[in-house]
Each structure stands twice: as structure tokens, then as C-alpha cells.
Amino acid sequence: MIGLLEVLDRDEHVRHYLPIASWPVRAGRAIDNDLVIDDPHIAPHHFQVDADESGVFVLVGDTVNGLRVGGKRFDAGQRIAVGDTPLRLAVGESHLCLRxxxxxxxxxxxxxxxxxLWHAAWPTLAAFVLVLAALLFSTWLDTDPDExxxxxxxxLVAALTAGLAWCAGWSLLSKIFTxxxxxxxxxxxxxLGVLAIDVAGAATRLIAFSLxxxxVSDFSFVLSxxxxxxxxxxxxxxxxxxxxxxxxxxAVGIFLAGTALSLWFNLQNRDQLGEELYMNHLFPPALRLARPVDSDRFVRGLAPLQSRLDEKAKKRDAGGDGPGGDED
Structure with a gap:
């Protein structure tokens, strides 16, 4: 045997293979090929593997779809030299490997x-315990003691139901395709993702408060x-x-699209790109690292707001001058 022509699954495992004892070797949908591939996007005689004095090569046959090697398309009549490593071929909707x-x-x-079993389960159990502790703590903070x-x-019921449904849906897709x-x-x-989002949210709020x-917390949604x-x-x-x-x-495209939409909605609803109108999270004073600001300096810092508030007041008054707006 001088080579193998393997047909791969989506998970890169070999579905079946053809042992090669001599050249040439033909592959396609017709039953007179050495390797018959049941794929409607493959021609009856799609390609053949042959050898000459220059080495082993793949010759594309009479096909309209051609084949792809390393993302590059090769059309009918073109040759692809086989190098010193196995050659991956994308033919129709099938994937092959020539070794x-x-x-x-x-x-x-x-x-x-x-x-x-403990070595296999402890990372998942540890993450579950941490997520559960964060959920209990946030529920305790947000709920009256009587309720x-x-x-x-x-x-807990809502979180477990949503989590199991989420994982079951992804598992079904994995089962179908792999x-x-x-x-x-x-x-x-x-x-791990939920835990990372909780930790990132707490860290950004703490940094915003301390410094x-x-x-930092105003744009924490970007990190989430x-x-x-x-x-x-x-x-x-x-x-x-x-x-x-x-x-x-x-994934990067979804992240950029989600971030851009959130920034746009914030700008439309709050006249600012950030998410928070004010910092509403307080930590123990001992964690405060920034120097305190005296009341006189704080009041002077509010002076630039006067012009913005006056401008908004003028816009509101101008909006009430239309028909029916003046009842004098």
C-alpha cells in the first residue's frame, strides 16, 4: 500500500478510506471510480490522483464545483502537487485527506x-458551587427578608430549568453534527461563562468605587x-x-454587533454611550482608594451642568408652544 484516501466526518474522524496500491486513483459519484462518494455536489468523475516523474499530484476532472485545498479553489484541468505532508481536499460538501x-x-x-470520577467531575462541581453561591448572594441582596x-x-428553579434547556439544546446540535x-x-x-460574567461585573464595580x-462600571457591559x-x-x-x-x-462579529447596538440604544435613551446614569453601587469605605473631594470642590464641579440643564429646559419649553400648548 502506497497511500490512503480518507473521507472525513465533520469532527475530523475518518468515516471510511480507500487503500491505494497503484496509480492512478479516481474519485467521484460514478460507480466505476475507485472511491465512490455519495455527494450531489460531486461530479461523476471529480478528480484523480496520479504520479509522474515530478511526484504525486491531484488532477481536477470535469466538474463545475472544482475542489479546494487550503481555502484555494482549483477548477477542471488544474493540478495540485502533493507535498511532504498529508493533503486536505474539500470536494463538494465532503472533506478528504490524501496520505x-x-x-x-x-x-x-x-x-x-x-x-x-472525582477527577473528572470536580471542575464542573466547583464551578456549579461558585455559581450557586453567587446566585444565593445576589438573591439575598435583592430580596426582603420575609420574601x-x-x-x-x-x-433556583428558573436558573436550573434555563441552564438545562440551554445545555440540552447545544448537546442535541452536537449529537446531530458530530x-x-x-x-x-x-x-x-x-x-464558567456565567461565573466569569459575575466576577467581571463585581470587579468593574469595585474598581469604579475604589478609584x-x-x-469603568458604566461600560462593564462591553466586558460581559x-x-x-x-x-x-x-x-x-x-x-x-x-x-x-x-x-x-x-463570535467576534457578534460581540462587535452587540456592543454597537448597546451603545446606540444607550445614546438614544440616555443621551450617553454608557449604561449607568450614576454609580449606584457602594462598598465598605475601607475599600475606597481615591482621595475624598470636599463639598466646595464638588459644588464647583457641578457648574458645567448649568448650561446643559438650561438648554434642555429651553427645548422642553419650545416643545410646549405648539397648538394647544398655551392655555392662557
């Missing part, structure tokens, strides 16, 4: 098998959107592992 006997075999990858038990029960559910992968992605920089986009990327990676670069581009 020659002279190609080096990649090193064996270590198998990340946990030593016990805390009822609010806690409804919050034949593996990756359920615990999606659970870990969700828990008297309200702009970045974490959410990273969550989406890792979820999609369990569904489409073949194109990580493309998935990263999609």
Missing part, C-alpha cells in the same frame, strides 16, 4: 483520561459581551470543530 506512505505520521496525542425563601426557590452529545462540555462552558472611576461571545465560541466548537478560525470570526 502517502512517505508522509510522516503525527506523534501520538496523550489521552486525557481522569484517574477517577427571601420564596424568591430563592423560584430563582455524533457525540458533549453534554458536560456545554455544562462547563455555561458555568472613583464610574466609567466579550465573555458571552467567548461562551458562544466554545459552545459552537462542540458542534463544528473543523473550522475554529471561522467560528472565532463569527
Amino acid at each position: 502517502l506512505a512517505s508522509h510522516p505520521v503525527q506523534a501520538e496525542l496523550p489521552l486525557h483520561t481522569p484517574h477517577s 427571601w425563601t420564596r424568591a430563592l426557590g423560584s430563582t 455524533r457525540r452529545s458533549h453534554f458536560w462540555w456545554h455544562v462547563r462552558v455555561l458555568l 472613583s472611576l464610574p466609567v 459581551y466579550a465573555i458571552a461571545a467567548a461562551m458562544l465560541y466554545f459552545h459552537v466548537l462542540g458542534v463544528e470543530p473543523r473550522h475554529p478560525a471561522r467560528m472565532r470570526a463569527v
